[in-house]
Structure formats: C-alpha cells, structure tokens
Amino acid sequence: MKLTLSHTFIAVEDHDAALAFYRDALGLEVHRDISFEGMRWVSLHPPTQPELEIVLEPPTAAPDASDADRKALTELMAKGLLRGVIFATDDCDATFERVAASGAEVVQEPMDQPYGVRDCAFRDPAGNLIRINQVKAKG
Numbered sequence: 001m002k003l004t005l006s007h008t009f010i011a012v013e014d015h016d017a018a019l020a021f022y023r024d025a026l027g028l029e030v031h032r033d034i035s036f037e038g039m040r041w042v043s044l045h046p047p048t049q050p051e052l053e054i055v056l057e058p059p060t061a062a063p064d065a066s067d068a069d070r071k072a073l074t075e076l077m078a079k080g081l082l083r084g085v086i087f088a089t090d091d092c093d094a095t096f097e098r099v100a101a102s103g104a105e106v107v108q109e110p111m112d113q114p115y116g117v118r119d120c121a122f123r124d125p126a127g128n129l130i131r132i133n134q135v136k137a138k139g
Contacts, residue, residue: 005052007043010128011059011073011082015042017125018056025102026087026130028054046087054085080127092134096120099132112136 012018019042022028028044031053035041039061043053059073059082076082089095092110099122100106107121107129119133 007053007055008085009055009057010085011077012056012124012126013058013077014125015040015056021102021104021124022054022056025099025104077126080123080129082128084129084131086131086133089132089134092118092120092132095132
C-alpha cells in the first residue's frame with residue numbers, strides 16, 4: 001500500500017497577501033486559483049513537489065463550523081496560535097535573506113539547533129509561524 005500526503009491546509013485571511021508571501025517570497029508555485037461557491041481555492045506547491053497541494057483557506061471556511069467555532073478560530077488566528085508549517089531547504093541562510101528581503105516578519109534569524117538543523121522562522125501575513133530548516137551535515 002502506498003500512502004502519500006496530497007493536501008495540507010494553512011489558514012489565511014487574505015489570499016492576495018498570502019500569495020505575496022508563499023509565491024513571491026518563498027517561491028512556491030500556484031497550482032490552482034479558482035472561485036467556487038463564493039469561496040476561493042488557492043493551492044501552491046514547492047517546485048520540487050508538484051504532487052503536494054498547500055491550500056490557503058480562511059479559518060472559517062468549514063461549512064459545519066458553528067458561529068462560536070468561527071469566532072474562536074478567528075481569535076486564535078489573530079494571536080498567531082494556529083500551527084504553521086516547516087519547509088526544508090538546502091540553504092537556510094540564502095532562503096532567509098530572500099524571505100526577509102520581501103518584508104516578511106522575522107521571528108528568528110538563522111541559527112544552529114542542537115537537534116541537527118540550521119533554521120529560521122517567519123510569520124506569514126495571517127500570523128502563522130513558518131519555519132525553514134536545513135539539515136546539518138553529519139560530521
């Protein structure tokens with residue numbers, strides 16, 4: 001049996017602001033950008049992983065969410081408490097410079113971690129934590 005990850009979701013409030021970060025700053029490619037039943041479906045993928053769709057979606061998009069759930073999600077998002085993602089790179093410092101030059105909010109400059117990676121972190125326009133790591137060569 002083969003099992004792969006095909007889609008993952010990141011909560012965003014503003015698709016255009018999110019595209020400026022994920023497409024323009026990080027270098028992801030747009031897979032789909034379509035309107036459907038009053039919603040906008042935007043998905044991207046890393047150039048080397050075209051089979052993976054990272055879907056940018058409002059946190060309140062779930063049709064079965066109650067008003068209380070929608071309010072709670074909106075509040076958590078405003079605090080930056082919804083989980084983000086970790087991207088891998090072969091050059092953490094160069095990736096950091098590219099993303100930082102876009103004006104993205106820097107959370108952590110590149111640093112070596114005791115668990116074997118060099119990483120940095122940003123917040124996307126919606127406040128999601130985005131980490132970028134590079135596995136350090138064993139030596």
